[in-house]
Amino acid sequence: MTTKQIEVSILGQSYRLACSPETEAALLEAVARVDAEMTKIRSNSNVRGQDRIAVMAALSLASELLQLQSSVRHGESFPAEEIRRTMAQMNKQLDAVIEQYSAQ
Structure with missing residues (x-):
């Protein structure tokens, strides 16, 4: 599997990530989602410091994932x-x- 390096920005900070050409689009979508969540938390709360914002964003996204998984298990989502x-x-x-x- 061939990997390539891409440079992305999350909350104004650059990151160099490795991915395969097949997964690049999904990775860029994930980066955009994380960046949006972190930006929302920074704008709408008193949380300061990128590490704390990252933890709050991770908790928010994990909560969304768990809710979606639960709804799929209960037949509420297809x-x-x-x-x-x-x-x-x-x-x-x-x-x-x-x-x-x-x-x-």
Whole structure:
């Protein structure tokens, strides 16, 4: 697996990260999410110091993850692949109906 170095910025500080080309987009999305969470905490609270802001952001994101995992276990959320399959099936049904009415 080939790795590459990318430079990102989180809360105004640069970081050099290694990733594969296949995971770069997901990593950049994660960086943007962490940066947004840390920026929100810095703006909306009295927490100061990047280490404390990072811990608060980690706790917030972990809490979101745990809530999502719990809702998936309890059937309140659907996995993405199941949603894609359902949408594809619905699109096929719609195409069939449209084709049926177009033929008339």
